Amino acid sequence: MSGGHSIEDFFPGHSNPPRLRIRNVPPPPLEAARPEPEDLDAALAPVVDALAGRTLAVITGAGISTDSGIPDYRSPGSSPRTPMTIQQFMADERWRRHWWARNQVGWHTPRTAHPNAGHLALATLEERGIVTGVITQNIDRLHARAGTRRLVELHGRHDRIRCSQCGTHFPRAEVAEWLDELNPGWVDAHIKDAETAPDADAVLTETASFRVAPCPVCGGILRADVVFFGDTVPPEAVVAAAAMVDESEALLVAGSSLAVASALRFVRRAHRDGRPIAIINRGDTRADEFAAATAHVSTSRALPWLAERLPAPEQ
Numbered sequence: 001m002s003g004g005h006s007i008e009d010f011f012p013g014h015s016n017p018p019r020l021r022i023r024n025v026p027p028p029p030l031e032a033a034r035p036e037p038e039d040l041d042a043a044l045a046p047v048v049d050a051l052a053g054r055t056l057a058v059i060t061g062a063g064i065s066t067d068s069g070i071p072d073y074r075s076p077g078s079s080p081r082t083p084m085t086i087q088q089f090m091a092d093e094r095w096r097r098h099w100w101a102r103n104q105v106g107w108h109t110p111r112t113a114h115p116n117a118g119h120l121a122l123a124t125l126e127e128r129g130i131v132t133g134v135i136t137q138n139i140d141r142l143h144a145r146a147g148t149r150r151l152v153e154l155h156g157r158h159d160r161i162r163c164s165q166c167g168t169h170f171p172r173a174e175v176a177e178w179l180d181e182l183n184p185g186w187v188d189a190h191i192k193d194a195e196t197a198p199d200a201d202a203v204l205t206e207t208a209s210f211r212v213a214p215c216p217v218c219g220g221i222l223r224a225d226v227v228f229f230g231d232t233v234p235p236e237a238v239v240a241a242a243a244m245v246d247e248s249e250a251l252l253v254a255g256s257s258l259a260v261a262s263a264l265r266f267v268r269r270a271h272r273d274g275r276p277i278a279i280i281n282r283g284d285t286r287a288d289e290f291a292a293a294t295a296h297v298s299t300s301r302a303l304p305w306l307a308e309r310l311p312a313p314e315q
């Protein structure tokens, strides 16, 4: 996979990004990838032992959406990427032009993706009273579309835009129409061969001619309703996620290496309070030391398997 890029490649002279709150972490080398186990029963037996009969909060990351065709740029062997920070975005119109030009193409990837067996299994487990809710780092909306009812989207959602000045929200589809009018033919010219990332960023280099739309209410700067790098997770999302972990008897991490600290803190919290933790992820994670069980299995195989076997918690 090509596509390693950084914003500094396109705008030299801005090589010192400000201190980041949400920090970008380079992916591990390809050698870190684990082969998918053939014997699912053996691989997942420790996970069942750790979780059976308990209510579960679930934390998910990009790994649960790769089987829906949304690339995970932190999986082993991926090219390093340096996504734009919110400070860059807000500071300079060229960066905003660059972001919107790429997102206008890239947002079609999550929009047209479908929830996979992993997302659906978590919705089933919630229906059966085993999963209390899902805390996700993904902005792709696939948990909501799979039927998960109690959902904390730590990093926001790709399908919503908000004004940085007056706070008005707009559906991404509506903003897409404004941008199509301002930039006729842009999407058709680029969508076929553009590579996209999980943050709905498409890799395009020529973006200087793109025309950006201001907020129609106040003329302010429009931004995605997502947590950029350098941004902070909204406090209400942190509170809702912590409450979900505290109410649950165990914690399951599915499809996240926990490279971003916004989710790792909830694993630490569960561990501090003595809740058993199980991790299902293709590679190693930053929380393996806290886990009662780890399984290196893809979530679209492991979660349906668990949904069939985990017994309902005793009331």
Ligand SMILES: [Zn+2]
Pocket (backbone or CB within 6 Å): 163, 164, 165, 166, 167, 168, 215, 216, 217, 218, 219, 220
């Ligand atoms: Zn506004």
